[in-house]
Amino acid sequence: MNIMKFRPLFLIISSLLILASIFSIIFWGFRLSVDFSGGSSWQVSLPSKPSSETLKSIFSKNDLELLTISTNQEKYILKFSHISSEQKEVLSSEFKKLDPSFSELQFETLGATLGKELLKKTIWAIILSSLSLLIFIGSRFKDLSFGASAVIAMLHDALILIGSFSILGHFFGAEIDALFVTAILTTLSSSVHDTIVTFDRIRELKSLSFRLDWVELANKAVSEVIVRSINNSMTIIFMLVSLVVLGGSSTRWFAIALLIGVICGTYSSVGVAIPLMLLTKRKKNDKK
């Protein structure tokens, strides 16, 4: 199987995905959840199904602005600014008046500084995991071109995941929350996971067959491990898809983020990491 002849195709796919991600991040930005932006998120059940205008008027009466309302039958998710517990009590009693069978499902409120703090912690976590994975890969392969290509492929996946959530946020209302960050970090590790298995095989073949050049080695290794890569991703995809379809709404986007990460990770070890590694190897040969 000569999979490396598709390298121009991989280049096109990756470039398109990255460009689309950067475009979306710059022009559409993100929808931050209250975890990051600060504010309140209130999930309530109102069986009488009042209109959005009715709810908005309750909020404006109390000098509060109801920013977004999303409804699913009798369930309402309301987003508004950070409030005190007294203000919340007033709102609850107003809702009770509006609908006697009103019940609260979930409520969260936090100030803006706390959100900024979480954002800072998140960036630290990403930097720390990238660095430690870089150190691990570097020490594992003792070859900079292997390590660097694995890390670039890993960042490629993270960028596409972040970009796709910018796009999903723009069109479907997906939010960036603390769990999304967890998904990014999990993607980083699963991306490296796949790359390591492939690189391991290339090194093993290298020590066995001296005649093959790097491209041939890569082809042989990929054709040997691709079934394993795909099968392994399939099992994870089965679990995640059933979570997306059947799991609760509170972690649906989390499962989707993990799903995108796993698919990207499987693709990037063949489509990004190996072509990058080959790029450096060919240059070395030219010098000789």
Added chain:
Amino acid sequence: MLKNNRQTLTIFWSILATTFLCLIINLPVNFTLFGRTFYRPSFSFNLGSSQFKPNLDLRYGLDLAGGASLLFEIDTSKTSIENLPDALESLKANIERRVNLFGVSEATVQLSSQGENHRLTVDLPGVTDINEAIKLIGQTAQLNFKGIIDLPPEATATATLKDVLVDTGLNGSHLLKAMPQPNPNTGAIEVSLEFNAEGAKLFEKATTDYLNKRLAILLDEEIITAPQVGVIIPDGKAVINGNFDIKSAKFLSAQLNAGALSLPIKLIQQSQVGASLGQDSINKGIRAGLIGLALVSFFMIGNYGFLGLIADFGLIIYGLITLTLYRLIPVTLTFPGIVGFILSVGMAVDSNILIFERMKEELRAGKSWNNSLEISFGRAWNSIKDANTCTIITALILFNPFNWSFLNSSGMVRGFAVTLLLGIVLGIFTGVFVTRNLLRVLARKKL
């Protein structure tokens, strides 16, 4: 090969015994099968004179069990640095007392410090009336006794409340106990106070100084009542009579008994989950997990036949051991935690896939079935080890075991990290050690 047979068999039976034990631990407390009711053994045992009775229930986090979580910011600006650690500890102890007054079992109070910022998290499982909880925890309940002096007539026009109040030095720290009681004459509900020796002296002095004047009793700088002092009270006993009903009198007594907070606190984040939403999440999570598991099992059998079937057995053992560990450690399950578990099931078969693919190659190369088995397990080990190290590194960063303040320590993220971490380590164990030994024994006829 033959020499190892006995050892292999021992391992095989140990695996089966462990599985059976885990199965029993994971049984419901009681269940009905074929018309008979069975009870799960309690696993209590005696060692010397002490009895061990492990709690085998699964613990659910706030997002699954329902409840409230409050985050307070601690104002440390008025405390010197050397007093700070003590003040923080006494604040925590105080809040714990207040939470206990609220009657919540398994409530947790945690301090976290980041540079100059000090925070306090209070988790209250099962609490639905969040506002009452906030009131009880957050109110400072500072009790003060102040004398009211008469001002010269020309000053009264501009005087504020502060100008007429003179501190007597008597405050909540001198309080031994406060309790609600009905007034013997009127039947109105009052809160009775009893002071310690020093407090009794101060109270005697105050009643002497302000005899026939008014003495104000302040709670959080607000006058509750300002009775006229009729007699000098030497025994350190007093009553507060405001407009109390039995509930508010109890509440005030509870607050006074718990004492004043050593540091002022401010609520900055609150979140609350209704119990119904949590139960819904658990049911959906279990259903999604089971269906995913079935898909993975069919996939493994479809791809690897007999080997796949053994891997599926390995997976079931994996699931049982994981659940048992959740109960024994114990791991508090959150919904992201369930996602972590489900994800780790998908990852657990990875070791098997790596090994089985390797086996196919070795078989194609003409090696015997048993040889291929041993070679594949040996060779695939390197890849399995390296690949999983990455996931372990990431899971550790997410779990933040040393509570580094620059990293996240929220329950959601940790819940995910801990199940993922456990899942990976156990996945390696069942994927490599357990399946290998199952295969060695069950596939012997192919020798």
